Amino acid sequence: MKPLLMKSPARRKGAPHRTTGSRILATSAIAMSVAAFAAAPSASATAKNASSVTTITWWASPISTSGPDLRKVLIADFEKAYPNIKVNLQTAPTDTDTNRADLVTTISGGANTPDVFMGDVIWPGQFGAHSLALSLTKVMPKSFFSRFASGLVAGATYNGQVYGAPFFQDQGFLYYRTDLLKAAGMAVPTTWQQLQTDAVTLVKANKVKYGFVWEGDAYEGGTCDFMEYYADTGGQVLNASDSASVLNLADVTKVLTFMRGLVTSGASPQAVDTFQEPEAAAAFQDGDAAFIRNWDYQYAAAQAKGSDVIGKVGVAPLPTFAGGEAYPGYSNIGGWNLYINPHSKNVSADTSFINYMTGTAAETVMATQFSEIPTNAAVRANPAVARLNPPFAVLAKTRLVPRPAQNPNYPKISQAIYTNMNSALAGSTSPSKAATDMASQLSAALGSSGL
Amino acid sequence: MLAPTEIAPGPPATLPGPPRVSHEDLIRRNLARLGWGFTAPALIVIAAFTIFPILFSIIVSFEKVNVSGSGFSFSGLTASNYSIVIKAALWHHALWFTTLYTVVTVLSEIVLGTLFALVLERLTAGRGPMMALLLIPWSLITVVSAELWGYIYNSSYGLLEGLFPNVLGHPFSATIALMVADIWKTTPFVTIIVLAGLVMIPTELFEASEVDGAGGWKTFWRVTLPLLRPTLGIAVLFRVLQAFGLFDLPYVLTTGGPGTSTESLAMLAYNTMFTDLDFGPGTAVATSTALIVLVMSLVFLRVFKAQVGKETPNA
Numbered sequence: 001m002k003p004l005l006m007k008s009p010a011r012r013k014g015a016p017h018r019t020t021g022s023r024i025l026a027t028s029a030i031a032m033s034v035a036a037f038a039a040a041p042s043a044s045a046t047a048k049n050a051s052s053v054t055t056i057t058w059w060a061s062p063i064s065t066s067g068p069d070l071r072k073v074l075i076a077d078f079e080k081a082y083p084n085i086k087v088n089l090q091t092a093p094t095d096t097d098t099n100r101a102d103l104v105t106t107i108s109g110g111a112n113t114p115d116v117f118m119g120d121v122i123w124p125g126q127f128g129a130h131s132l133a134l135s136l137t138k139v140m141p142k143s144f145f146s147r148f149a150s151g152l153v154a155g156a157t158y159n160g161q162v163y164g165a166p167f168f169q170d171q172g173f174l175y176y177r178t179d180l181l182k183a184a185g186m187a188v189p190t191t192w193q194q195l196q197t198d199a200v201t202l203v204k205a206n207k208v209k210y211g212f213v214w215e216g217d218a219y220e221g222g223t224c225d226f227m228e229y230y231a232d233t234g235g236q237v238l239n240a241s242d243s244a245s246v247l248n249l250a251d252v253t254k255v256l257t258f259m260r261g262l263v264t265s266g267a268s269p270q271a272v273d274t275f276q277e278p279e280a281a282a283a284f285q286d287g288d289a290a291f292i293r294n295w296d297y298q299y300a301a302a303q304a305k306g307s308d309v310i311g312k313v314g315v316a317p318l319p320t321f322a323g324g325e326a327y328p329g330y331s332n333i334g335g336w337n338l339y340i341n342p343h344s345k346n347v348s349a350d351t352s353f354i355n356y357m358t359g360t361a362a363e364t365v366m367a368t369q370f371s372e373i374p375t376n377a378a379v380r381a382n383p384a385v386a387r388l389n390p391p392f393a394v395l396a397k398t399r400l401v402p403r404p405a406q407n408p409n410y411p412k413i414s415q416a417i418y419t420n421m422n423s424a425l426a427g428s429t430s431p432s433k434a435a436t437d438m439a440s441q442l443s444a445a446l447g448s449s450g451l
Numbered sequence: 452m453l454a455p456t457e458i459a460p461g462p463p464a465t466l467p468g469p470p471r472v473s474h475e476d477l478i479r480r481n482l483a484r485l486g487w488g489f490t491a492p493a494l495i496v497i498a499a500f501t502i503f504p505i506l507f508s509i510i511v512s513f514e515k516v517n518v519s520g521s522g523f524s525f526s527g528l529t530a531s532n533y534s535i536v537i538k539a540a541l542w543h544h545a546l547w548f549t550t551l552y553t554v555v556t557v558l559s560e561i562v563l564g565t566l567f568a569l570v571l572e573r574l575t576a577g578r579g580p581m582m583a584l585l586l587i588p589w590s591l592i593t594v595v596s597a598e599l600w601g602y603i604y605n606s607s608y609g610l611l612e613g614l615f616p617n618v619l620g621h622p623f624s625a626t627i628a629l630m631v632a633d634i635w636k637t638t639p640f641v642t643i644i645v646l647a648g649l650v651m652i653p654t655e656l657f658e659a660s661e662v663d664g665a666g667g668w669k670t671f672w673r674v675t676l677p678l679l680r681p682t683l684g685i686a687v688l689f690r691v692l693q694a695f696g697l698f699d700l701p702y703v704l705t706t707g708g709p710g711t712s713t714e715s716l717a718m719l720a721y722n723t724m725f726t727d728l729d730f731g732p733g734t735a736v737a738t739s740t741a742l743i744v745l746v747m748s749l750v751f752l753r754v755f756k757a758q759v760g761k762e763t764p765n766a
Contacts, residue, residue: 101725108518130728131520218708271606271617273709279607288607342520411726423710428622451539451723451732 054085054349059114061092061099063168063336063370070370077365078356085349096120096220107132107341115344116353118167121155121335122220122405122414125242128158129408134340135161139351147358149377155402156337164337165354166375168366170295171331171400172228172318173391175302179312180207180290188314191322192229192258192329195291199267202290211267213280214293216259216425221276222418223403224332225293229255231330231401232320237413237442242406245442249435256424256431258321263425273425285309293318295334296391300371315391317398330401335373367392412445505741512734523730532735541711542736545719546743552626552715553694556633560690561683563634564641569675571642572649582643589639597703600632604704622712625705629713632700637693641686648682649675684755688748695744716740 064070075087090113093099103117108130119127127133136144138161145153148166156164174195176188180202189195199211215221230237235251238244262268271279277294281301284292287308292298302313317328338357340350356362363376367385373392374380386392404413416438424434444450512532514525536542567585571578588596603610604618611618619625652675660670698717701707707714707722714722716736724733 097726104518104725104728107520108522110522126728130518132518133520217706218710219706269606269617271612271620273620274606274617274705279605283607409727411722411728415722415726419708419710422708423712426620426622426709428709428712450535451541451719451729451736 052084054346055088056085056115056344056346056349056353057088057090057113058116058118058353059090059092059103060118061094061096063372070366070372073365073369074357074362077362078353081356081361082352085352087353090114092118104130104132107343110343112341112343112345115341115346115350117339117341118336119164119339121164121166121169121333121337122403122410123339124156124158124163124337125406125408125410127339128161128163131342133163134342134344134347135163136165136340136354137161139340139347140165140354144355147377148375149380151333151400151402152375155333155405158406158408164339165358167336167338167357168363168372169375170297170334170373171398172224172293173296173298173331173394173398174316174318175284175292175294175298176314176316177208177287177290177309177312178314181314183207188316189291189319190327192232192319193322195319196258196262196265196267199262199290200265203266208290209288210269210283211289212262212291212293213268213272213275213283213289215276215280216268216272216422217274217276218419218422219276220414220418222421223414224334226255226259226417226421227332227401227403228293228318228330229258229321232324234325237404237417238407242404243446245439245446247439247442249432249439252435252438253432254321256421256434259421259425260427260431263427273422296373296389297371299389299391315394317394328397328399331398333400333402335375407446409445412450413442416441416445508734509738511730512738514731516730516734518728518730529731532731533739535732536735536739541714541719542716544711545714545716545736548626548713549695549697549716549740552630552633552697553691556630556637556694557687557690559630559634560638560641561687563638564686565645565679565683567638567642568645568649569671571646582646585639585642588636589643591636593636593699594703596636597632597700600628600700601704604628619705620709622709625709625713629700629704632704633694633697637690641690644686644689645679645682648679651682652678680755684752688751691747691751692744695740695747 058071058075060071062069062071071089075089078087079085093102100119100123103119106114119133124133128135140162144165145162149169152166152169153162156162156166174188181188181198184198184202184205184207186198186201189198195212202208203211215225227237230251233248233251233254235248235255236246239246263270263272269275269283275283280289280292281294281298283289284294284298285302285307299313299315301307302309303311318331320327320329338354340347340354344350358376360376360379363374363379364382364385366372367374367379368388371389373395374385379385380392380395386395404410407413420429420434420438420441423429423437424431429437441450511523511525513528513530515527515529515531517524517526571581571585574581591599601609606612606617606620609618615624617624618628656674656678657670660674665673696717697715698721701713701715702718702721705713707718717740720733720736720740723729723736727733
């Protein structure tokens with residue numbers, strides 16, 4: 001199965017994670033933050049009389065896939081807090097590229113709806129360069145941006161303007177089978193080499209079918225996984241001004257050789273070059289894999305009904321290369337931002353909406369009831385939130401690496417990375433040839449001189 | 452496209468007296484005007500939704516295009532989009548892959564479709580249900596059938612996994628896998644067309660060849676096949692046009708991978724336009740693809756016409 005859902009790394013699969021405790025926590029947080037917003041003069045709808053109701057359209061793909069619809073829950077809360085604004089939910093395609101194609105034609109065609117759209121974290125460069133999103137720097141007070149966890153606003157910035165408000169975050173984690181590791185007397189691996197050795201040992205001993213599963217297909221998620229290994233060597237893709245390639249051929253070759261080695265050594269299945277999140281998650285949840293690299297929803301999904309590994313899953317930061325960067329290794333940043341359509345006629349209502357959705361109330365609901373990593377630093381720091389979801393407890397220990405998405409040609413940059421990574425992984429190109437191909441396609445992408 | 456030039460002439464036989472050319476002309480002209488009036492709505496729709504987009508994309512392919520929140524802006528005519536395309540290794544590969552894919556699938560479908568049609572034509576009982584069964588693959592939307600093939604090919608839980616592990620993980624086997632899915636889906640279409648052609652062949656010809664002592668094999672090569680030629684020509688034309696526009700199968704099954712080994716021209720055009728927002732080079736890929744198909748079809752029609760002219764059934 002290759003469900004259209006989850007084709008992008010930021011696509012969700014996790015079952016909602018609900019507890020009574022979390023509900024109480026969320027309710028009290030809502031009460032607190034509504035009071036806080038009422039006092040905040042910044043973007044909240046100011047003293048409009050009740051008769052003038054503004055309706056805005058929110059374009060968002062489904063976030064939760066089972067249980068109540070997170071989007072509708074948040075909208076209902078918002079409308080309660082802002083009775084003068086009604087939100088009309090427009091469901092976006094679940095495939096991130098189709099989603100973008102629809103938005104590009106809609107916005108470049110001059111449509112004033114949707115007013116606010118939920119878009120991938122890798123869009124700010126492209127959308128900023130093509131004026132497909134309104135600069136939030138121009139419509140939000142400076143203080144607004146200080147609520148987010150560090151690094152997120154920088155990731156949503158292009159040319160000094162912030163285009164997206166971080167809505168929820170995602171990142172790579174290493175999940176492992178606690179029972180298998182314990183029985184074999186293994187510690188959680190801190191280096192990629194150790195992970196490979198452990199995986200091979202477990203497979204050879206017939207303890208498990210696959211050692212380590214991850215996302216190696218030729219798609220955006222392949223770039224995410226590659227960036228993690230590559231950052232662990234100390235490598236960077238673009239220079240500080242995001243304008244030129246600084247790809248280190250030796251490091252890329254080293255990474256690709258290691259990735260291919262995972263397959264040839266038997267640590268990862270041959271088929272990992274066709275794995276996206278659903279395939280990798282299926283293998284892990286069926287009890288067929290000892291380790292998996294996946295996004296934050298994997299923990300909840302592995303504990304949900306239908307999983308064969310309930311109660312046998314641990315989570316840790318990703319490993320690093322022995323002789324490379326220090327432990328922990330880098331995790332790639334995924335997730336979604338909220339953007340404003342530059343043609344929107346209701347910018348003040350849009351800003352109120354974004355203010356609410358990234359505020360403590362909404363972010364607490366997302367974190368406690370839907371297992372999403374909050375972007376709001378205050379919510380993230382709340383120990384009660386961290387207790388509810390084990391990956392959150394690991395968050396503070398992880399190190400993040402963004403994809404080189406600040407360049408407006410990012411889609412081509414990413415294609416240069418994932419297609420060549422995938423060729424090397426499949427064994428159809430040697431790692432060194434794939435590395436030089438990657439470098440030359442990267443230069444072509446940056447110079448806009450190729451397809 | 453729908454130019455109504457062939458307006459039925461007025462009924463001259465009913466006109467009494469000597470033929471009055473001017474009156475006839477008047478009627479004809481009125482009828483023609485009426486014809487244009489009736490077809491105008493359809494023509495306007497076609498102009499708006501087919502002709503305008505085609506012309507627009509040809510124009511765009513010669514422009515430096517910038518997409519922005521305020522729409523498309525053009526800055527000057529240029530041929531650079533085409534030079535970018537022609538120099539690009541991605542385009543070379545996509546052209547090679549699409550051509551190979553078209554040749555192999557269309558040839559296989561024609562051979563298999565003809566065989567199926569021959570069998571179906573001889574079936575004395577159950578032809579209806581068999582036809583209905585055959586049409587199921589054809590009637591499935593390609594995206595749906597691609598998802599179904601995904602269950603078969605999937606490398607972690609696919610039905611074929613035990614027999615051919617990781618089919619979609621190697622360029623060669625992924626190409627074959629896509630071709631198989633296409634042949635499975637489209638052979639019924641060829642079968643139906645060829646069956647229609649078979650039914651049209653007069654039975655006397657078969658009887659005559661039997662009387663002349665020709666065996667089944669000889670009858671097929673000398674009678675059936677030459678008479679099927681126009682039908683096969685149509686089938687090939689339809690299939691080539693469709694196969695060259697290959698998009699949904701690889702989009703769903705391989706996303707063009709491993710690497711870019713199964714990226715078709717249509718996928719390349721789509722990615723260039725809607726992922727990279729490079730509408731100039733993207734429309735250049737699309738326009739050049741259409742041009743290639745057009746030239747191929749014209750050449751094919753000419754060759755095919757010449758052959759039909761030469762060959763007359765003489766069994």
